Amino acid sequence: MKLGPTRIAWLQISHQKLRLLAAVLGVAFAVVLVFVQMGFQQALYDSSVRWHTALGYDLAVISPKTTYLVNPPGFPRNRLYQALGFEGVDSVTPVYIGIAEWRNPLDPLQARNIYVMGFDPLNSGFALAGDPAQVRQLRMPDRVLYDRLSRPEFGPIEEMLSGDGDVSTEVNGRDVKVVGLYELGTSFGIDGSIITSDLNFRRIFSSRSASKIELGLVNLDPGADPATVREAIVSGIPGDVLVLTRDEFIQHEVDYWSNSTPIGYVFGLGVAMGLAVGLIVVYQILFSDVQDHLREYATMKAMGYSNFFLSRLVLAEAFILAVLGFIPGYGVSLLVYTQAREATNLPVIMTHERAALVLALTIGMCAVSALLAMRKLRSADPAEVF
Amino acid sequence: MSAETTPILVENVSYEYDSGLSKHHVLRDVSLKIEAGEIVILTGPSGSGKTTLITLIGALRAMQAGSIKIFGSELHKASQRALMKTRRNIGFIFQQHNLLDYLTVAQNISMSLSLGLGLSGARARTRIEEVLDQVGLLAHIDKYPDALSGGQKQRIGIARALANRPKMILADEPTASLDRESGRNVVNLIQTLCREQGASVVMVTHDNRILDVADRILHLEDGQIQSISAAVASSTSQMLKLLNRHDPEAAHYMSAFSQALTRVALADDNMDDQEREAIKTILIEHSDLQQSEVDLVMEMAMSQVRCRTGYGGQPAFTPQQSRKFLSSLHAVAAADGEVSEQELQEIATIARELGFDTTGSIGA
Numbered sequence: 001m002k003l004g005p006t007r008i009a010w011l012q013i014s015h016q017k018l019r020l021l022a023a024v025l026g027v028a029f030a031v032v033l034v035f036v037q038m039g040f041q042q043a044l045y046d047s048s049v050r051w052h053t054a055l056g057y058d059l060a061v062i063s064p065k066t067t068y069l070v071n072p073p074g075f076p077r078n079r080l081y082q083a084l085g086f087e088g089v090d091s092v093t094p095v096y097i098g099i100a101e102w103r104n105p106l107d108p109l110q111a112r113n114i115y116v117m118g119f120d121p122l123n124s125g126f127a128l129a130g131d132p133a134q135v136r137q138l139r140m141p142d143r144v145l146y147d148r149l150s151r152p153e154f155g156p157i158e159e160m161l162s163g164d165g166d167v168s169t170e171v172n173g174r175d176v177k178v179v180g181l182y183e184l185g186t187s188f189g190i191d192g193s194i195i196t197s198d199l200n201f202r203r204i205f206s207s208r209s210a211s212k213i214e215l216g217l218v219n220l221d222p223g224a225d226p227a228t229v230r231e232a233i234v235s236g237i238p239g240d241v242l243v244l245t246r247d248e249f250i251q252h253e254v255d256y257w258s259n260s261t262p263i264g265y266v267f268g269l270g271v272a273m274g275l276a277v278g279l280i281v282v283y284q285i286l287f288s289d290v291q292d293h294l295r296e297y298a299t300m301k302a303m304g305y306s307n308f309f310l311s312r313l314v315l316a317e318a319f320i321l322a323v324l325g326f327i328p329g330y331g332v333s334l335l336v337y338t339q340a341r342e343a344t345n346l347p348v349i350m351t352h353e354r355a356a357l358v359l360a361l362t363i364g365m366c367a368v369s370a371l372l373a374m375r376k377l378r379s380a381d382p383a384e385v386f
Numbered sequence: 387m388s389a390e391t392t393p394i395l396v397e398n399v400s401y402e403y404d405s406g407l408s409k410h411h412v413l414r415d416v417s418l419k420i421e422a423g424e425i426v427i428l429t430g431p432s433g434s435g436k437t438t439l440i441t442l443i444g445a446l447r448a449m450q451a452g453s454i455k456i457f458g459s460e461l462h463k464a465s466q467r468a469l470m471k472t473r474r475n476i477g478f479i480f481q482q483h484n485l486l487d488y489l490t491v492a493q494n495i496s497m498s499l500s501l502g503l504g505l506s507g508a509r510a511r512t513r514i515e516e517v518l519d520q521v522g523l524l525a526h527i528d529k530y531p532d533a534l535s536g537g538q539k540q541r542i543g544i545a546r547a548l549a550n551r552p553k554m555i556l557a558d559e560p561t562a563s564l565d566r567e568s569g570r571n572v573v574n575l576i577q578t579l580c581r582e583q584g585a586s587v588v589m590v591t592h593d594n595r596i597l598d599v600a601d602r603i604l605h606l607e608d609g610q611i612q613s614i615s616a617a618v619a620s621s622t623s624q625m626l627k628l629l630n631r632h633d634p635e636a637a638h639y640m641s642a643f644s645q646a647l648t649r650v651a652l653a654d655d656n657m658d659d660q661e662r663e664a665i666k667t668i669l670i671e672h673s674d675l676q677q678s679e680v681d682l683v684m685e686m687a688m689s690q691v692r693c694r695t696g697y698g699g700q701p702a703f704t705p706q707q708s709r710k711f712l713s714s715l716h717a718v719a720a721a722d723g724e725v726s727e728q729e730l731q732e733i734a735t736i737a738r739e740l741g742f743d744t745t746g747s748i749g750a
Contacts (some may be wrong), residue, residue, distance in 0.1 A: 003496055008489075193678030299484040302446055304474030304501050306467075382473075383447040386436050386482055386558040386590075 005309055009316035012293065020324075024287040027325020027362065028332065030278025034358055035333035036340075037270035042354070043346040044263060045254050047187030051117075052250045054184055056125040057093070059083075059227045059233070060249040061216030064242045068256040070115070070189035072097055072214045079241045080216035083233045087222040088224030093123040096201045097214035102192070104155040105169040114171070115193035116144075118201025123218040129195045138197040142176045149185040149345050150192025157181075173206045186345045190262065206241075216241075278365045282321060285287055286373035290314060294380045302382035311374050318370035322363040329362075330355060393554050393586040394443055396419040401438055401454030402607075412438045416452070416610040422553070425577060425587040427597055427615070430606035436590045437558065439606065444556045444586060445472040457553065474501050477547030479557035479576070479622070483539035485531040485546070491518070492527045495546045517545045520579055537568030541575060548579055552698070555580055557589040561596060573599050640683050643673065647687035652694065662688075694740055708742045 001004035013020050041304050051069060052060075061080055066072040080092045104110040119126055121138045129135050129145055137143050146167075148158045157178055160167045167178040184193060202208050220229055226245045243366070244252060256265030290297070297310055333350065340348045388407045399415040412435040420426050441447040441463070442454060446469075456472050464472070477498075485494050495514045511702060518524045521541040524536075531539055540560060544679040547555055557576060561569030573589075573596040580587045582651045589600075597603060605617035611613045647665065693702050703711065712733065719729040 003489075003493060003500060008497075012486075012488050132628070295484065296486050299478075299480065299486070300497070301470075302444070302473060302478050302480075303498050304470050306470055383441040385478075385484055386441050386444070386446065 005312035006228065006316040006320075009313050010320055012313075013289070013317050013320060016170045019285075019289075021264045021304065023282070023321050024324045024328065026281035026285060027278060027366070028327075029366065030274055030281060031326050031358060031362055032332050032336065033274030033277060034271055034361060035268050035329065035354070036336055037274055037341070038358065039337055039348045039350070040346075041264070041267035041271070042351075043340075043344075043348045044188050045269065046247055046347045046349075047185060048185055048189065049253050050184050050258050052246075052253055054128040055095075055217060056219070057217035057283065058224075058246065059218035059309055060231055060244050060246070060358050061218060062214070062242050062244070062249075062252075064240065066214075066242070066252075067260065068189065068253055069097070069215070071099060074212035074214050075216075075241050077211045077213045077216075079237055080213065080218070082237045083216070083218055083243070086232050086236060088220050088229040088232075089218055090221045090224075091124055092145050093119055093125040093217040093219075094198070094213040095119050095125075095215040095217060096198055096205075096208065097262075098201070098205045098208070100204050102154055102194075103154065103170040105147035105157070105160065105360025106162050108170070110153065112151075112191060114150070114154065114313055115190040116171070116201060117193065117195050118198045118204075119195075121307040122200045124219060126195065128182055128184060134319045135364055136202065137179045138195075138347040140179075142174065142200060142203060143179045143321040144176050144194040145180045145182050146178045146201065147184045147195075149179040149183055150184055165363060166255055171374045173203055175205070176200070180354070186348065188257075188346075195239070200336050218243075273363060275365050282366050282369035283372050285321070286314060286318060286369050287376060288315065290373050292347060294376075295385060297377060297380035298385045300384050301380060302385055303374045307377065309376050310380070314374050314377065315367065315370045317374075318366035319363060322359075322366035325361050326362050328359075388582045391422060392419060392455070393422055393424075393457060394418070395453075395455040396439075396443065397453045397656075399442065399449070399454060401435070401442065401450050402448060412609050413442075416606075416611055418604060418611060419521050420588060422586055423581070425580060425599060425601045426589070426591045427603050428588060428606060429592070429594075429597070434606040435609040436606045437656070440556055440558060440588060440590050444476055444478065444653065445469040459657045459739055470641070475552055475554065477550060477552035477555045478545055479540075479555060481559040481562050483531070483536075483543040485542060487531050490528050490530055491523070491534075491542055494531070494542065495549050497548050498546050501550070505653045510715045513549060514545075518542075520548070521545045521575060534734035535568075537564050537571065540564060540568070540572050544572065544575055544579070548583065548585075551583055551585075553583075553585055555585050555589075557587065557592075559591055561591065561593050566595065569593065569596065596668070598696060607681065636679070640675070640679055641686070643669070643675070643683045644686035645689070647683065648690040651687060651691045654691045702740065703742070708737075708740075711740075712742065 013023070048068070061075070061083065062069075063073045063075040077094050080094055083089055086091050096116075098116045098118075099113050101111050101112035101114045104112070121135045127133065134145065135161060135179060146154075146157045146161075150157075154280075155169070157167055158181060161181065168175060169178070170176070176196075178194075182195065186192065196204070198210070202210060218229075218233075230243050230245060242252075258268075300310065301307075337348045337350055340346065374378065396416060396418045398417045399413055399631060400411070403410045403412060403498055416435075416439060427578065428440060430436045438447070442449055443456070445456065445464075452462065454461045457475065459468070459472060461469065461472065485491075489497065492511070492514050495517065496544050499510050499513060515524060515527065518527055520744075521544055523541055523545070525537065526534060526542075531542065534542065540563075547557075555576065560572055560576065564572060576587060576589070577599045589596075591597075603614055603617075605612045605614060607617065607620075626637070666680055666684060669675055670677055670684070673680070675683065715733050715736070716725070719725045719733065
C-alpha cells in the first residue's frame with residue numbers, strides 16, 4: 001500500500017463526496033462551454049466552405065474584391081477562357097452567383113433570400129447537383145434544383161416533391177419549377193440554396209450579363225501540378241482576378257469569417273471565457289481544498305515530506321478533477337451537438353481531434369489552477385502545527 | 387558520550403520575533419543537552435518560549451542565533467532539504483493528533499513509514515500491526531480517525547510517531563485535549579515505548595500531573611532555562627499567597643498541621659515510608675482534610691524534617707551553604723540596628739539544630 005501523491009490526492013478529494021461532485025460539475029460545465037463554442041466555431045467554418053468543398057475544381061478564379069462567397073463581386077468571364085489556354089488546364093466552368101427572393105410555395109407572403117448558383121449544365125464541377133438526368137432537366141427554362149437541407153422557412157419542398165411531384169414558386173418575381181433535390185446544407189450566411197443553369201440564372205437575374213461571372217472553376221489535366229499551373233495563369237492574364245488552389249480558396253473563406261467578421265472573434269472569446277470560468281472554478285475548489293488541509297499539509301511537512309511532494313499532490317488532484325470533469329462534460333456536449341445539429345442544420349460535429357484538444361485544455365486549465373493554488377501551500381508552516 | 391551520538395545539543399540559542407514595531411525576545415542564550423534515552427519535560431508558562439524551542443529542535447523553524455546539533459548535524463544555516471531530512475529522523479507527537487482524516491489508521495501510519503524506514507507492502511503492514519498492538523488499537527487498524535475517541539486518536543498519533551523507530555520523539559502538549567485518565571495513559575505509553583526503543587523524548591507540557599514521567603524537568607521562563615527550585619519556588623509562593631488570601635482558615639489549619647507533624651517526626655528522629663503512609667491515612671480520616679491537602683501538609687512537614695536530618699546520611703548542607711546561611715541570619719538580625727544577645731542565642735540554637743559546624747562562625 002504505497003501512498004504516492006496521486007493515491008493520497010484521490011483519497012483526499014474522494015473523501016468528501018459532495019464536494020467532489022461540485023468540483024466535477026464545475027469542470028464539466030467549463031468543458032461543455034468550451035466544446036459548444038468550439039463546435040459552433042468549427043460549424044461556422046465548415047458550413048461557410050460547404051460550396052468550396054462540394055464543387056469540383058482544381059483551381060478557383062474569383063475577383064480580388066471577393067471577401068466571401070455569399071455575395072461576391074463579378075469579374076470578366078473572358079479571364080476564365082484565357083486560363084483555358086494554359087498548359088495543364090483541362091476545362092473551365094463559369095459560375096454565376098446571386099441572392100434572389102424566394103417565396104414559400106405554401107405561404108407566398110413569406111419571402112426569403114435564397115442563394116442561387118448558375119452554371120452551364122454541359123460543364124463539369126457540379127457533381128453535387130445530382131445525376132446527369134437531373135442536371136439535364138435544368139436545360140429547360142425556369143427549372144431549378146433545391147437544397148433539401150435548406151431552412152424550413154422556404155417551405156416543405158421535399159415533401160411536396162415526393163407528393164404530387166410538382167413544386168412551383170416565385171423567385172425574384174419569376175415563376176420557377178423545382179425539378180429535383182440535392183444536399184448541401186445551410187451556413188451562417190446562407191439559409192438555403194438552389195442550383196440552376198446559366199441561362200435560367202439570367203432569367204432570374206435579368207440585369208446580369210453573361211460575360212460577367214462570380215466564380216470560375218478550373219479543372220486540370222490529370223497529373224498537372226495545381227501550384228505550377230496557377231503560377232503560369234497568374235503571370236499570363238491580367239491581374240484583375242485571383243487564382244487560388246482548392247486549399248487556398250477554402251482558407252480564403254475561413255480567413256474572412258475568422259478575421260473580418262466579429263463572429264470568429266466572438267467564438268474565440270467564448271472558448272477563452274469557457275476556459276476562464278473553468279480556471280476560476282477549479283482554482284476556487286483547489287484553493288479551498290488546500291486551505292482546508294493546510295494543517296494536514298503542515299503536519300506532512302513536519303514529518304519530512306517535501307514541498308515538491310505536496311505540489312505533486314495538488315497537481316494530481318487537479319489532474320483527477322480534469323479527467324473526472326471531462327467525462328460528463330464530453331457526454332453533455334455530444335447531446336448539445338446533436339440538438340444543435342438538428343435545430344440548425346449546421347455541421348456541429350464532435351471530432352477526435354477536438355475531444356483530444358479539449359481534454360488537453362482541461363488538463364492544462366486544471367494544472368494552471370493547481371499552480372495558482374500551490375502558492376497557498378507555502379503558508380503551510382510546519383512550525384505552526386506545534 | 388561523543389557529540390555525534392548526543393541526540394540534542396543546544397548551545398547559546400536565541401530567538402526573537404520581529405513584529406515590525408517591536409522585537410520580542412522569545413529565547414535568550416539557551417543551552418541544554420539531552421542524552422540518548424532521556425525523557426525530558428519542558429515546562430513553563432505560555433509565552434515562555436518552550437514551543438519555539440521545541441520547534442527549533444525539531445528543525446521546523448529556521449534558527450537565528452546559536453547552535454543546535456541533532457545527532458551531530460548542525461541545524462543553524464542548514465538547507466531546507468537538510469532540515470527536511472533531519473525531521474524524518476524525529477517522531478512528532480502533536481497537541482491535536484493531526485491525523486489525516488481521509489486516510490485510515492493504517493494509511494496514516496504508513497505515511498510516516500514510507501518516509502523513514504522506507505517500508506511498503508506486507509512488511510509495512512506487519513510493522514503497522516506491531517505498533518498498533520503496542521498502543522492497544524490493533525482492532526481499529528482499518529477505521530478512519532473520525533470513528534475514534536480523542537484518546538484513541540492521540541494513541542494513533544503516538545503509533546505514527548514511533549512506527550519509524552525514531553531515536554528522538556518530540557511531543558507538544560500531548561495531553562492537552564484529553565481527560566485525566568486518557569492523558570495519563572498516553573503519557574505512560576510514551577514513556578514505556580520510548581524506553582523500549584531507547585528514544586530520547588522532549589515533551590512540552592503545562593500539565594503538572596504528568597511531570598513524574600520525566601528523568602529531568604527543564605523550566606523555561608522569559609526565554610531562559612531556570613533551575614527547578616526557582617521554578618517551584620516561584621509557583622509555590624504564588625499559590626500559597628493565593629491560598630492565604632482566599633481561604634486563610636484552610637491555610638492556617640494546614641500549616642498548623644505541618645508544624646505539628648514536623649515536631650512529631652523530629653521527636654522520634656525517624657520517619658520512614660511506612661510511618662508516613664500511616665499518618666496520611668489517619669489524617670485523611672480524622673482531620674477533615676482532602677487527600678491533596680494532606681499531601682501538601684506532609685510534604686511541607688517532610689521538607690522541614692529533611693533540612694534537619696539531611697537525606698541518605700548526607701548532611702543537608704555543604705559547609706559553604708552553612709556559612710552563607712549563618713551570615714544571612716546575622717545580617718537579618720542586624721537589620722533593625724543592633725544585634726541583641728537573645729538574637730545571637732537564637733541563631734546559635736538554629737545552627738545547632740541544623741547540625742552546622744559553628745566553630746569559627748562569623749561573629750557579630
